[in-house]
Amino acid sequence: MERRWMSVWLLAAILLGAVAVGGGLPLSTSGRWVVDDSRGGGRVKLACVNWPAHLEPVVAEGLSRRPVDEIAKAIRGMGFNCVRLTWPTFLPTGDASLAGLTVRGSFRRLRLNSTGVQRHNPKLIDLPLLQAFQAVVSSLEENDVMVILDNHLSRPGWCCSRTDGNGFFGDTYFDPGLWVEGLRRMAALFRSHRNVVGMSLRNELRGARQNVDDWFRYMQMGAEAVHAANADVLVILSGLNFDSELSFLSRRPLNVSFSRKIVFELHWYSFTNSAAWAGENANDACGSISGGVSHRVGFLLDRGFPLFLSEFGIDQSGRNWRDNRFFSCALAYAADHDLEWAMWALQGSYYLRQGVADSEEAYGMLSADWRSVRNRTLLGRIQSIQQPFRGPGVATLPPYKTILHPLTGRCVTIDSSSRGLALAAGPCAQRWRYGDDGTLSLANSSACVTAVGAGKPARVGNCGGSGGGSSAAAAASRWVLASASHMHVSTRVNGDDRMLCLDVGPDGRSVVTNPCRCMGGDARCDPEGQWFRMVTTARRVG
């Protein structure tokens, strides 16, 4: 009976890609996957959100707005299973300016009004900063949210610039010995918190001092220190150039004394490549930038390491068109490679950022008052990559394609309410087969997708060509993944010279074929609506 219960629970946990913090941890790696050995080695996909506690107050943001438990529940409610919780080195190393400070004292020191913290988190306000930080981790634990502790910088404050003294080993505030000591203390301190599943050694290495030799020297040292203090946690290593560059690992492998715990991380924003997003055709930009990401970091998946896209995000108002294009492109990449990831960011606002109190965060998942979701459309898009597509315990069916529309987070499915079968945008539950001959068919039957003309819904029917009762039955279309982004699913129909591409119709629901847009050249043209990514998956649906 007991056993039977366990296996049902195991199956449920694997299907949901979720982990109940109480039983399943710690995590390890198996090739490029993060897995849970205690539950049969099934994959755990990290679908995280960043929650900063590294700014001047050194208090997890938002505690002046809502009780910590409500914030933890909101994180879970948005579907995230994990938080990348940031901390500055000076928090555990007891820097003189922070030693003995309570939350109240820290606010007073910065002339911040602590009335909100008093009101919403009275149990935390008189705790020393490190204990308040622990209380946040405990609240996340109670709400089944995993935590990755991220050493964000040394001296508390906004991050990151090349010249802020926190960029690389040897910079003004970045003493390697103190850093190792800070990592050691945090690893030891959180050994008793089962939900702390990983530690990222240092955020966004950068600046004039950065070099590969010191990267190996100190990152290996930091990794060994963390592992010695807590052998359970994943050890997460970032690259050079603001965490965008790890290509040097293709020539010289990491040398650490332990295995099955190393994960690499990557940050990716529109401003990582602002010139390309601003000046190039969006397909060309997406194609070349994605290629660069694969070359500099993505290759590590093929070397058998998990890859954690630990920061990406946009201005959620939708008003920054470079951000918008970037995000569809990056979302498609994250889906295609089935990455672990962490959205930047949770916070709707900061206590204090760059000298401004109550500063709003346009990238925040929550509104400025922390009470609601900032942009539900964006949340829906992010939710499309929260569940794993592949990996141990996930792959229970023969591989098939799901066709993701990154702009909406919906997938190509079948609308059976119309007369005959037509394509529609809907839940990511339809299994497709994309044949070597270019046909697009249902994985579990022999029905093919056929374009019938510009502006018309693509039809689903007989693959053979001489369809039963219909005199006009056309041969099944041959589809090509066109443009430099390979995200235009294109074909031709008789009597029309133009290339037609899958597109979401004006009703926002039907999937139609329209003349392909912005295939190259024009930088102003916006192809996002016609971007679809065929993602290989084997997960159970329905």
Ligand SMILES: *[C@@H]1O[C@H](CO)[C@@H](O)[C@H](O)[C@H]1NC(C)=O
């Ligand atoms: C602090 O904020 C509260 C409202 O949250 C307000 O009533 C109070 O006057 C403020 N105190 C100061 C000193 O500004």
Ligand SMILES: *[C@@H]1O[C@H](CO)[C@@H](O)[C@H](O)[C@H]1NC(C)=O
């Ligand atoms: C790896 O590190 C160990 C311990 O520092 C050292 O003995 C060994 O020679 C190193 N291996 C390589 C290939 O550098």
Ligand SMILES: *[C@@H]1O[C@H](CO)[C@@H](O)[C@H](O)[C@H]1NC(C)=O
């Ligand atoms: C949410 O984002 C979309 C673009 O993705 C934008 O059109 C919309 O206005 C945004 N909504 C809000 C409330 O900011």
